[in-house]
Amino acid sequence: MKLRTLALASLLVCGIASGATAATTSAAASSGALPTDSLYHSETHWQDMNNQSVLLPTLQGKVQLVAFVYTHCVSMCPVIVADLQRVEAMLTDTERQQVHFTLISLDPERDLPETMLAFMQTHKLDTEHWQFMRGNDDDTRELAMLFNIRYRQEGEEIVHSNTISVLDGSGRLIHQRLGAGGLDAVMTAIRQQLRH
């Protein structure tokens, strides 16, 4: 009896002492069926331009084109977005329904949901086929690492890899375009997936 009380007491003490150890909730509910090398295993949390919460496993199903950009970017990002739009223009209507474009902010501090939405409107990116999202610094760094994207703050600018990535329907990285050009290879990668 005494022992039981003691156990209970130590449980209580523990509860108080351990503070906030977050339960490891996960997107596991929907990530169970993912292949081992799916990037959607990354348990990162995102917020999109409509202030909606996004978990990566929910991106399953469509071929995803992913690029890391930020709205204050003057040099490289507009070029990356224009390239993605060129890809979109090359898709047939049927293909376009099976492809989705995801932009990830490298500047979550300044890219608020309304900022991301305004950027999409400025560049005429429709919210049916495109999304723009941000996460906290840790999560942004994690996803960038999984995509082999390197970036760092340099004064007002963020120096970053100029990369377009193609993921298959289950989140496997099937193609990366590094540097300029290379849109034909991106198209080939997309069409190979859609034929599967």
Next chain:
Amino acid sequence: MTHTDLRRIIALLAALCTGALLAAERVSIPAGEYRPLFASATAAKQQVAGFQLDRLPVSNQQFATFVSKAVRWQPERINPLFADEHYLQHWQKNATTVAAPRPEELQAPVTNVSWFAAKAYCQAQGGRLPTTAEWEYVASAGSVDPQADEKLILGWYSATTPAFMPAAGQRAANAFGVHDLHGLIWEWTQDFSASMTTGESRGDSALDNQFFCGSAAAGSADPSQYAAFMRYALRSSLQGRYTVANLGFRCAYSPSSLNAIETTP
């Protein structure tokens, strides 16, 4: 349930409590500034906002407690995307084939952990990994004897990793009250990869010149910062999946609007 069982549970709870109490040992670091390595003496210093930092590196025991709940980070289950094959290789498999730290290494800093695993641990504590700027800022504060500090650092950098990692917290704290930033292990930082040269930005070639040409010493704020250069070089050579026998981590905490992004469900 027998009394022996109960005693075991209580002992376990006590152990867990100790771990939890230790985990709560955070040091408040006031805002300040530091001059990054390779910034020329005229360059602006980097501002670091106030934050909290673990007094000690995360121990094997603390990490074991974490993976007992967060099973995806157990060495038996780790996804190869998030750690290489040496992940927690110094833990021992017991009869039930679940690896656990050796008893003599419970209080030693956990090593052989990937960046992804370190990040997940810190997030579970409501924290994050410290940025390189934060880490270097705190590490730049010496103890009372700068020359002894430098000796310790350089002596350790040229030593081999011991067979058993000693417990953390045995050396004097630095001026901030933080222990073991030098002399025990290397530590992950949130943006360690930012120091990599990408080979495609305009700034990189200049950085490379500063590194590998004769201008390095001239351009660097403090040519004697050999130790900082060593850390920089290590960070540049790492990838998030890598695990190293003398590379561990500690967590940072700061109220950030982005740490818990509010969204409408």
